[in-house]
Amino acid sequence: MQTGPGDNEIIHKVLQGEQAQYALLVNRYQNFVFTIALRYTPNREDAEEIAQDVFVKAYRSLADFRGESKFSTWLYTIVTTTCITFLRKKKIPIHSLDNEQVFEIADNQNSAFRANQVEQKSKVQVLNDALRLLSVDDARIITLFYQAEQSLEEIGRIIGVDPNTAKVKLHRARQRLKEKMEKHFSEEVKDMVG
Template sequence: MEQKDDIYYIEKVLAGQTNYFSYIVERYQDVVFSIALKVLRNRDDAQEMAQESFIKAYKSLSSFKGTAKFSTWLYRITYNNCISELRKRKIHFASTDDVDLKDEAEEVNLDGIPEENRAKAIKEAMDRLPEDEYTLILLYYFEDQSVEEISKVTQLSESNTKVKLFRARKKLYTILNEMMKDELYTIL
């Protein structure tokens, strides 16, 4: 359904009804901004990069082939723009290979935490992840992108995407566990 909706609006824009592009911007602006913010770590830069990503997507819309989801294509544009900007600035960006993780995934029990606090805890834990891990978690769990789609966005092989996603999930669990222990310690 999402793919057909996007294709419908893309066809309208390509047919000259450019006002339909606002649907696309409205639909994807939060995730595009979130990816840019996590990679660039600056709100103003992220807003500018999100705008640039939509402009680039608009100008390149005729090159969208529809073989993958539009969202995958748009996230790829955003991610590439951000990485290019970082390279221009010569800012080092962390790799999951540099992170020392335990061999076993730790389970986090969030059942006793009210729903509104759960969302806050997960957001806070995700904010502690490096940008590449944050992006993987965001795309997989919150944007329902497949491993294949994520590999296209990040230009990693599918197997490398799976490994990095697994490591990111383990790291998120570790962060959440530490947060829960700290919270319990402060209560006691």
């Protein structure tokens, strides 16, 4: 639940010269931006760099925000374009669970805590690998709903459809994700459930 002044009120103050107010928007949306950036790159440092870049770009473009949609919707667009530009520049390699180093690290850790961390990362990695097998549109709607925690109404605005269509698209994307998980990651899914 959002407390304090609304986004539009903060933006108005920033544009009137109270630049320090921008910190309220950064605090309010830093997890949102970081979560989306992390969807594009598995490297936390890269995601943090992208998030910082996003907030700088958003600050510089704040006068362009017309308030026709929620600030988070406008910010989402900046995040995705910044992520895509970042990845094109860096040509970041995608690491797979097939990489033997992952298992060597897991084998060399004695504590149950470390093993649990590797298991959690494995689950996230399997999910991310499955998401990469989906179409861009399917992966985007699943990311928006589950990781960026956007409402169906907001997702509709972002992708340009009404909320009911967004709900249908989300349902179909979940079905396709389930099919990809069962087809390509059946062993991993059994290990997660079992």
